[in-house]
Amino acid sequence: MRRWALAVAVLAVAWAAQAAAEGKWVKLAPFPDPSEEVYGAAAGGKLYVFGGLAPGWRPKGLVYEYDPATDTWTRKKPMPLASHHVAFAELNGKIYAFGGFVLPPSGPPAWVPIDNAWEYDPATDTWKALAPMPTRRGSPVAAVVGGKIYVIGGAGLHPGSTETAVHPARPHRALATVEEYDPATNTWRPRSPMPTARNHAAVGAVNGKIYVIGGRIGSAFVSTSSPTDLVEEYDPATDQWGALKARMPTPRSAVAWGVYGGRIYVAGGEVQNDQFLAAFRAFEAYDPATNRWISLPRMPVPRHGLAGAVVGRRLHLVSGDVQSAGAGGNTMVHTDAHDAFEFDR
Template identity: 60%
Template structure:
């Protein structure tokens, strides 16, 4: 490991603490810092389109969705605030196809009563060019904390959290019955139609979904409950082949975790951050690992500078961007959101 002499400073928004970080190069790539996120928040979500990074959603106290939309231009290292999401919601599944960004499901607040998470089946297409949202055919299943990815011209949404079928429970909360699902649904953007496929073997939420060579890889996540203090994290990796409508188990991720971010570069899936809780500890991860589907093997990479969960991830070219999120696991009751914008450039 060696360090470059170029240094730069990032200011923490809330308390004006200044952090100085060097650009650091490793055999696998280079970590650096980009312009900090202007409006730090937990549970932000990311995607990339047309050479830019987009950050969506965010939560404020009492589970109120922020509905953020920000655009980052890597060329001039600047953020631009866009119009709010058409439907402010949280734990939405985002992915990109054909220069457009697609958003599926998530949670909203109930119209009356105590704050909780109401699963929705809304589907949207966001056009970054003119900053507009278009409503699409709704998902067959209302769910939040699912994951989405595009492959072979179709979009796949997998996993998530639902309320019990046949019950009068309408919202997800720590003291109400709810469950994770392995539900897999395919969206055709040309016909604006949905098809239900073979469910994922390991029902989970807060997972990552990556697509490589036409196949999907469901990585990590949270078992059982939607809430980290009540659930168990997993390191399970399962591969889905759309051509055969079949799943198989692959090599486990080195670090079991949920609420993670990542992306695909050069046929490998990169996974960063996440959170964990049990009776002894409440923590976020700096962990950064890559999965090579061709070798069915994981590589542990140099960690992120700032550990956090619920951050946005996106890929432009050979760079992975990890934006904002919380530096502590959920439930502190404190503002622990970070403006940090970490960039990893993959070596060729």
């Protein structure tokens, strides 16, 4: 019994030492406009935060720039179409936005999937409309490989449906759709669908492969979906999806993520059931080279619907909600927290 207890203690100390060796949390300038459903991207050594969602599912269309050199935020021109659950990706200093949801033109609040695509130039603070996506969807993810942008998954309507919007009480579906956008020609083409249809996932590109992590299965809403821990690998060079990878230790959705040093870091997320409405503090990293996960020091503030992006040696995590939303009578609590994990390696 004593040997077993000693072994457990040794393992715990070893894990703590490994986690601490990865880096540390630092607190930075708070976000000026706390909100849920914000999204991050990095360009030109600065962090950009987009989106935001107000009560009644009203998209805010926020755009803020954070300068690490001065630890300050600057408000920029708003998104040309205020929308939420948009996918963002950076390529050659430009930031691209794909899909999302908007409010219906009339009637009760719901999520109308859109096909809009935009290019944002941080240098000039201007937006340009691009060729629309072939598929209307919200809550996809986007990743860059070889000068192309891959927009994966999301949620939308059933084929032939008479529904016009996504709602927890109305039929809709998670999507496996994969579409490739070429900024050089402003054109789209379909690619092989993802094996597991999902939305609210994380994504990262490492060594020419794309990894889709976690998310929601079955529905766009946390109250009517199932969180997943699945990790699937896509090779754009062959347009093939590989075998399942090591599962994420904590099944979750509505996370933030970033890629650094060949690893994909996943932070936060939410869970909801009859017992609790919660946000995660979990901070975990996937290494495609070893197909292994490691757990890292927990986030200072648990939250979901937060923005994340890597600038330099830091993964920035910005704003979000500190409890799960999506149930009637819920109180949504936004935080202005801006924490960054500073990598040691």
